[in-house]
Amino acid sequence: xxxxxxxxxxxxxxxxxxxxxxxxxxxxxxxxxxxxxxxxxxxxxxxxxxxxxxxxxxxxxxxxxxxxxxxxxxxxxxxxxxxxxxxxxxxxxxxxxxxxxxxxxxxxxxxxxxxxxxxxxxxxxxxxxxxxxxxxxxxxxxxxxxxxxxxxxxxxxxxxxxxxxxxxxxxxxxxxxxxxxxxxxxxxxxxxxxxxxxxxxxxxxxxxxxxxxxxxxxxx
Amino acid sequence: xxxxxxxxxxxxxxxxxxxxxxxxxxxxxxxxxxxxxxxxxxxxxxxxxxxxxxxxxxxxxxxxxxxxxxxxxxxxx
Numbered sequence: 001x002x003x004x005x006x007x008x009x010x011x012x013x014x015x016x017x018x019x020x021x022x023x024x025x026x027x028x029x030x031x032x033x034x035x036x037x038x039x040x041x042x043x044x045x046x047x048x049x050x051x052x053x054x055x056x057x058x059x060x061x062x063x064x065x066x067x068x069x070x071x072x073x074x075x076x077x078x079x080x081x082x083x084x085x086x087x088x089x090x091x092x093x094x095x096x097x098x099x100x101x102x103x104x105x106x107x108x109x110x111x112x113x114x115x116x117x118x119x120x121x122x123x124x125x126x127x128x129x130x131x132x133x134x135x136x137x138x139x140x141x142x143x144x145x146x147x148x149x150x151x152x153x154x155x156x157x158x159x160x161x162x163x164x165x166x167x168x169x170x171x172x173x174x175x176x177x178x179x180x181x182x183x184x185x186x187x188x189x190x191x192x193x194x195x196x197x198x199x200x201x202x203x204x205x206x207x208x209x210x211x212x213x214x215x216x217x218x219x220x
Numbered sequence: 221x222x223x224x225x226x227x228x229x230x231x232x233x234x235x236x237x238x239x240x241x242x243x244x245x246x247x248x249x250x251x252x253x254x255x256x257x258x259x260x261x262x263x264x265x266x267x268x269x270x271x272x273x274x275x276x277x278x279x280x281x282x283x284x285x286x287x288x289x290x291x292x293x294x295x296x297x
Contacts, residue, residue: 057261057282057283058285061282061285065282093287094285099287100287101285101287101288103230103234103288104237104238105237106235106237107237108237108238108241146234146287146288147287148287151287172235
């Protein structure tokens with residue numbers, strides 16, 4: 001298993017992700033620059049957090065149109081594993097790989113704290129091993145998930161809601177949604193940072209419960 | 221060269237929390253006639269020619285996110 005950690009100008013969780021993947025999850029990982037167009041040799045894609053392109057126009061809007069993203073779209077279309085955390089989630093929504101959008105937190109403030117997350121399903125490769133609530137850090141100003149009533153119904157009918165904020169709906173997301181998947185379950189986006197919870201030294205290891213998915217999937 | 225002025229606003233169904241905060245501030249400054257504030261973006265495009273179908277496509281594909289935003293445009297000169 002080798003994970004491509006994408007890098008855009010303004011990404012800032014790319015190094016955390018690479019480090020957590022290699023040292024704590026125990027899989028191979030390497031950076032892929034946004035103007036590259038190949039994912040050859042990679043079995044999964046990580047779209048990292050940060051402020052890609054300085055959040056110009058909308059969070060994730062510019063990164064979603066970077067050259068690598070059409071390759072990611074093809075990769076996901078073939079069933080490849082893709083995860084986006086925080087800004088990565090915003091990029092995946094802007095690119096059309098995930099439904100909905102992320103807008104300004106309802107209280108207008110950047111929120112940096114731990115949150116308790118309730119898994120809404122165990123469907124698909126990412127969620128199969130998440131059999132309990134997990135605590136992960138969030139750090140965002142624009143994490144309020146919104147979508148049309150029709151999209152919400154689709155998400156519910158297709159079992160695409162991955163995580164909900166369990167104790168408090170901190171950012172005012174529709175239905176307290178913290179993470180969603182595509183219809184086939186191989187693309188996951190979430191506002192919390194699993195890569196920041198992979199060892200006790202940084203405050204917890206619950207991120208591993210999610211990221212162990214990378215070790216369960218057969219590659220090649 | 222013609223200039224196209226695109227305005228992008230949050231859909232009316234979405235809470236504009238920044239707009240609400242500005243409305244509260246206006247009320248505190250005794251502009252009590254203001255009942256609502258919506259904040260959007262103004263984007264000016266300088267183009268070699270005006271092709272409305274292409275302008276609408278630019279708006280729908282990139283300048284606005286149809287999930288959360290509405291757009292309108294006018295050719296200003």
